[in-house]
């Protein structure tokens with residue numbers, strides 16, 4: 268089905284219910300902690316809410332379909348998914364590579380929780396990933412990396428990891444499965460936050476792990492069962508509901524990002540622009556080989572923090588917020604969170620507004 272249909276068709280089909288006459292097209296959520304057991308003690312499909320839930324199953328099969336995976340596991344947040352995978356793979360004595368330029372909380376988790384457990388943690392930029400993973404057991408890559416939007420050559424890294432017996436985990440949050448499918452490029456597991464463009468309405472947190480190795484997926488499922496970082500049924504249902512329009516929303520976000528990256532690059536108040544979709548971006552060549560769409564994030568550098576604040580204040584459309592992938596175009600000055608970027612560096616998440624309105628708004632807000 269994957270190769271046959273476009274992204275919006277895949278999104279819509281992924282959330283479809285079985286065509287049973289009289290049953291609702293949109294399945295309702297199943298909020299349940301406890302289920303009836305059979306008197307003969309045979310194991311029912313669902314027995315307790317930390318092990319399984321019918322709404323998770325629907326969401327997980329939609330996510331697996333979009334990622335091109337045999338299966339997926341829903342989690343309470345992107346960090347819940349990532350840390351569960353790390354607890355399974357990066358055990359005492361192992362060497363783990365994490366992005367030095369990626370989502371900062373992952374580095375914090377590794378430093379505060381894995382290093383004290385006896386894990387050797389190495390931080391590497393997109394460019395350094397292959398060299399750093401030479402003797403690694405686990406490599407966690409993120410691409411395009413948040414917030415600089417550099418890109419990792421996933422096929423090359425996957426070949427490198429495979430040759431050395433390392434497990435490659437790819438954070439697919441910024442690209443989404445509608446932008447790239449890391450498993451098809453050789454990754455062993457995908458981890459992602461569904462808080463961003465997949466759910467896309469800035470109203471919930473969710474995460475997932477997708478993969479096709481039965482043993483790996485079973486180990487992650489067991490970690491979820493034992494540690495309990497589970498997604499509520501209602502949130503699972505909301506993500507599922509949002510997935511149907513994810514193709515449409517992501518397409519518009521990418522169109523807006525591409526148009527505004529081009530427009531901003533020519534503006535005298537903008538010192539630099541990073542977007543993998545710009546033909547002269549340092550990441551464009553690799554991005555073109557591995558991405559179907561370049562995503563809704565653009566990074567820009569203005570003179571200083573005051574210039575970023577002024578941009579938001581003078582705009583009629585931009586909101587200041589951290590996180591990304593929502594309906595609204597938003598601006599996040601990343602130095603405030605401690606990212607190693609200049610004070611005037613802003614990550615812009617493009618929403619689904621009309622492109623021309625955003626072009627006009629940015630032009631007047633930048634002055």
Ligand SMILES: Cc1ncc(COP(=O)(O)O)c(C=O)c1O
Nearest residue numbers: 344345346370413440460462473
């Ligand atoms: C690339 C990336 N991965 C993971 C996460 C964590 O996701 P969540 O906030 O859903 O835990 C984020 C959050 O911003 C992120 O940007």
